Amino acid sequence: MAGIVTWQFRHLLAIGTPLLILIAAYLFYFVDQTVATSMCANAWFFAVPLVLGALTGVIGERSGVVNIGIEGQMLTAAFASFFTAAATKSLVAGVAAGILAGVAMGAFLAWTTVTARMDQIIAGVAINIVATGITSFFYKSGAQLPVNMPQWNVPVLSKIPLIGETFFQTGPIALFALLIAPVLHFAMFRTRWGLRTRAIGEYPSAADTAGINVNRMRFVNVVLAGILAGAAGTYLSMEATSSFSRGMTAGRGFLALAIMIFGAWRPLRVVAAALFFGFANALASQLQGVVDIPQQFVTLLPYVLTLAVLAIAAGRVRAPAAEGVPFIKGEGQ
Amino acid sequence: MTQAESRPEAARGRPPSTEERVLELQGLSKSYGAVHANSDITLHIGRGEIVALLGENGAGKSTLVKQIFGLTRPDAGRIVIKGDSTPIKDPKDAIRRGIGMVHQHFQLVPVMTVAENLILGHEPVRGGIRLDLAAARMMVRELSEKHGLAVDPDARIEDLPVGAQQRVEILKALSHRVDLLILDEPTAVLTPQETDELLGVLSELAAAGTAIVFITHKLREVLAVADRVYVLRRGRVVGTVPTDETDAARLATMMVGHDVILRVDKKPSTPGKAVLSVRDLVVRDNRRLTAVDGFSIEVRAGEIVGIAGVEGNGQRELVEAIAGMRSPLSGTVRLGDRDITRFNAADTNAAGVGHIPEDRERHGIVASYSIADNLVLNCFDSEPYSRHWIRNISAIREHAIALRAEFDIRSASIDATAGSLSGGNKQKVVVAREMAARPRLLVAAQPTRGVDIGAIELIHRRIVEARDAGAAVLLVSAELDEVLSLADRVAVIHAGKVVAELPGDLVDRAEIGRLMAGERPGVPPTDHRSDGES
Numbered sequence: 001m002a003g004i005v006t007w008q009f010r011h012l013l014a015i016g017t018p019l020l021i022l023i024a025a026y027l028f029y030f031v032d033q034t035v036a037t038s039m040c041a042n043a044w045f046f047a048v049p050l051v052l053g054a055l056t057g058v059i060g061e062r063s064g065v066v067n068i069g070i071e072g073q074m075l076t077a078a079f080a081s082f083f084t085a086a087a088t089k090s091l092v093a094g095v096a097a098g099i100l101a102g103v104a105m106g107a108f109l110a111w112t113t114v115t116a117r118m119d120q121i122i123a124g125v126a127i128n129i130v131a132t133g134i135t136s137f138f139y140k141s142g143a144q145l146p147v148n149m150p151q152w153n154v155p156v157l158s159k160i161p162l163i164g165e166t167f168f169q170t171g172p173i174a175l176f177a178l179l180i181a182p183v184l185h186f187a188m189f190r191t192r193w194g195l196r197t198r199a200i201g202e203y204p205s206a207a208d209t210a211g212i213n214v215n216r217m218r219f220v221n222v223v224l225a226g227i228l229a230g231a232a233g234t235y236l237s238m239e240a241t242s243s244f245s246r247g248m249t250a251g252r253g254f255l256a257l258a259i260m261i262f263g264a265w266r267p268l269r270v271v272a273a274a275l276f277f278g279f280a281n282a283l284a285s286q287l288q289g290v291v292d293i294p295q296q297f298v299t300l301l302p303y304v305l306t307l308a309v310l311a312i313a314a315g316r317v318r319a320p321a322a323e324g325v326p327f328i329k330g331e332g333q
Numbered sequence: 334m335t336q337a338e339s340r341p342e343a344a345r346g347r348p349p350s351t352e353e354r355v356l357e358l359q360g361l362s363k364s365y366g367a368v369h370a371n372s373d374i375t376l377h378i379g380r381g382e383i384v385a386l387l388g389e390n391g392a393g394k395s396t397l398v399k400q401i402f403g404l405t406r407p408d409a410g411r412i413v414i415k416g417d418s419t420p421i422k423d424p425k426d427a428i429r430r431g432i433g434m435v436h437q438h439f440q441l442v443p444v445m446t447v448a449e450n451l452i453l454g455h456e457p458v459r460g461g462i463r464l465d466l467a468a469a470r471m472m473v474r475e476l477s478e479k480h481g482l483a484v485d486p487d488a489r490i491e492d493l494p495v496g497a498q499q500r501v502e503i504l505k506a507l508s509h510r511v512d513l514l515i516l517d518e519p520t521a522v523l524t525p526q527e528t529d530e531l532l533g534v535l536s537e538l539a540a541a542g543t544a545i546v547f548i549t550h551k552l553r554e555v556l557a558v559a560d561r562v563y564v565l566r567r568g569r570v571v572g573t574v575p576t577d578e579t580d581a582a583r584l585a586t587m588m589v590g591h592d593v594i595l596r597v598d599k600k601p602s603t604p605g606k607a608v609l610s611v612r613d614l615v616v617r618d619n620r621r622l623t624a625v626d627g628f629s630i631e632v633r634a635g636e637i638v639g640i641a642g643v644e645g646n647g648q649r650e651l652v653e654a655i656a657g658m659r660s661p662l663s664g665t666v667r668l669g670d671r672d673i674t675r676f677n678a679a680d681t682n683a684a685g686v687g688h689i690p691e692d693r694e695r696h697g698i699v700a701s702y703s704i705a706d707n708l709v710l711n712c713f714d715s716e717p718y719s720r721h722w723i724r725n726i727s728a729i730r731e732h733a734i735a736l737r738a739e740f741d742i743r744s745a746s747i748d749a750t751a752g753s754l755s756g757g758n759k760q761k762v763v764v765a766r767e768m769a770a771r772p773r774l775l776v777a778a779q780p781t782r783g784v785d786i787g788a789i790e791l792i793h794r795r796i797v798e799a800r801d802a803g804a805a806v807l808l809v810s811a812e813l814d815e816v817l818s819l820a821d822r823v824a825v826i827h828a829g830k831v832v833a834e835l836p837g838d839l840v841d842r843a844e845i846g847r848l849m850a851g852e853r854p855g856v857p858p859t860d861h862r863s864d865g866e867s
């Protein structure tokens with residue numbers, strides 16, 4: 001009985017909460033169309049790199065590899081994509097370079113932590129430091145994108161009031177972020193790859209005795225997750241701002257980790273968590289004109305929220321049991 | 334054991350002919366550094382045969398079966414499976430060739446369901462990618478029915494009791510076609526009832542033609558269910574005998590290489606004043622349910638009081654409450670005339686209570702510390718091991734060297750990590766540390782669980798010596814034999830209460846069994862087992 005009640009409650013929560021927010025958003029929309037539209041667009045704009053970054057973390061940690069180098073992965077990708085696009089005058093080359101940079105950093109993390117069994121935190125810190133160093137050293141001012149990234153109107157869907165304007169009048173990377181989350185969610189919980197990924201992150205020796213190559217799978221997953229971190233960085237420099245500045249990720253990679261935790265390592269919840277941060281941010285910028293708050297407090301908001309959210313989430317969500325622990329064959333418990 | 338006798342006579346005690354052989358090991362050797370875990374091991378097993386691998390901790394049993402299952406590779410020698418001597422690459426290869434393994438530490442993902450665990454590694458999919466969990470559930474139900482091992486396919490592993498987890502582990506092994514089933518100390522975590530059930534299942538599997546290799550150091554189980562025994566000592570096979578041509582004492586001798594005194598030699602006790610008095614103790618378990626329910630007992634200086642009972646009747650919570658690891662809801666615990674009810678573990682220890690915890694890996698040792706440091710865990714902050722807040726390394730080392738010799742802790746060095754020791758030697762470290770403090774009260778919980786016979790003998794002797802030196806000893810053990818051979822007085826615990834107190838030397842085992850099962854003294858037992866069989 002208890003099981004059924006909890007099940008219903010959980011599903012009510014999962015379906016009800018977004019529904020409630022949606023209703024609230026539309027009520028607001030009918031009150032003030034312009035403000036509502038701009039706030040929603042702002043929220044998603046802010047959330048896109050967080051979704052992609054957090055999903056990078058989800059894949060890594062579900063496989064048992066803690067990735068605190070997401071910040072560095074994103075920064076490197078932002079740098080590589082922007083300057084490649086500027087140099088080759090090709091947006092496609094830029095995006096490809098950004099994703100490749102994310103993958104390369106992912107491969108570095110995978111090699112150090114999975115193959116060389118280095119401490120995962122230290123490896124992540126190393127990535128962040130290297131990324132800051134490289135991108136500052138090679139930074140040249142004055143570079144420009146040949147053209148801005150295209151803005152697409154998805155047929156039919158973009159005509160929906162509010163939702164259409166928020167999610168479907170968009171650039172390619174934002175659209176990718178919107179699509180990859182449900183795909184990854186399905187993959188994580190409904191496919192062979194997902195079952196195995198969760199197994200190697202929870203209890204690798206069980207996976208090993210079932211004939212799964214734990215370290216190879218971890219390696220591949222961490223490298224592939226680099227695609228998402230690469231896309232996140234590319235979004236920042238090419239799609240969101242059309243410019244690159246030193247340290248432009250500004251802690252978003254760490255914010256993504258908080259969102260990963262808040263989202264309980266579940267891709268769809270990660271999207272919800274990122275949108276929550278996005279809305280908080282949008283609300284703060286809106287309030288700026290109305291109430292007299294210094295600018296610094298507004299920019300502080302996401303980080304204060306991070307602390308609050310982590311304090312609430314701590315103890316309620318459970319991390320994959322084997323994250324952070326290198327797997328050594330034959331030393332399983 | 335009746336199940337064993339019900340199997341076809343052909344399968345019992347007769348070496349199978351070569352073409353029936355499921356597994357043959359020829360001169361298998363494996364070393365880890367300087368340690369020869371296995372040297373030149375040769376053995377064979379035929380269809381429908383149950384073979385026990387018997388040996389002390391560290392005799393090389395686990396290493397041996399890990400090689401058969403492809404978890405490690407032998408340095409030399411051949412493994413022949415059904416006539417095929419191709420080396421086994423990895424567990425996947427072993428599974429493909431009909432080998433199933435039930436691991437000592439269950440290889441189950443705790444947060445996943447039974448069905449998910451069963452399909453891991455060979456998942457059925459629909460439409461190319463989607464996991465077919467309905468098929469998985471169906472498979473669990475079919476297997477479960479076929480082998481008479483009841484499990485709920487949708488239960489999460491971490492919510493299941495240990496016995497049920499093991500059923501899942503066995504079903505997992507049987508979810509492939511299995512010609513050879515290997516079980517690594519399957520009964521170490523089971524209650525006596527669960528053990529009997531397991532032995533029944535093994536007999537049935539063997540009757541259906543499965544060859545079974547089963548590792549244990551419990552002689553009773555070997556004699557109950559195995560056809561043949563291979564005895565391992567220091568990495569070598571020291572003998573093989575059919576079980577109907579041997580007995581417990583002879584097997585024990587083969588295992589340890591000298592005669593083991595299965596009965597503990599001890600003088601009658603001469604109890605003094607009460608050291609531990611527990612009054613009306615009520616303790617709740619982790620689920621906040623009452624586990625100890627108005628428990629009272631007294632232990633006097635110079636006597637051993639044994640707590641007999643089926644596991645899970647409040648023993649663990651009782652011990653934790655006395656040792657200061659768990660706060661009781663009500664009642665008192667007194668040590669001499671001091672009330673120690675609300676003491677924490679350190680204060681309890683300082684008051685003169687030694688504690689051999691049930692779970693040595695979690696509460697007994699710090700695996701990453703050296704043996705020497707583990708031996709001073711209860712006194713590292715007092716003279717002479719620490720002076721002016723600085724550790725006195727030479728005193729710690731001298732202490733360790735003395736205890737290593739006294740308690741026969743087998744390790745290359747006192748600087749080796751405690752985690753590198755075998756189970757028996759870890760336990761000797763714990764026992765040595767707690768005994769060395771000369772406690773007024775020694776609380777020993779499952780002091781010989783998962784420990785080889787040589788170590789059991791040593792630990793038992795030390796407990797009796799502590800008693801003779803005037804210590805009060807509270808012994809909690811799931812092994813009735815242990816309680817009966819050591820205790821001067823036996824208290825039977827059921828549902829958190831003492832249901833009977835008996836003198837240690839005048840105990841009728843059948844009577845104790847009934848008391849442990851919660852039946853009132855004097856009421857005849859109902860024999861559940863006699864119904865379903867024959």
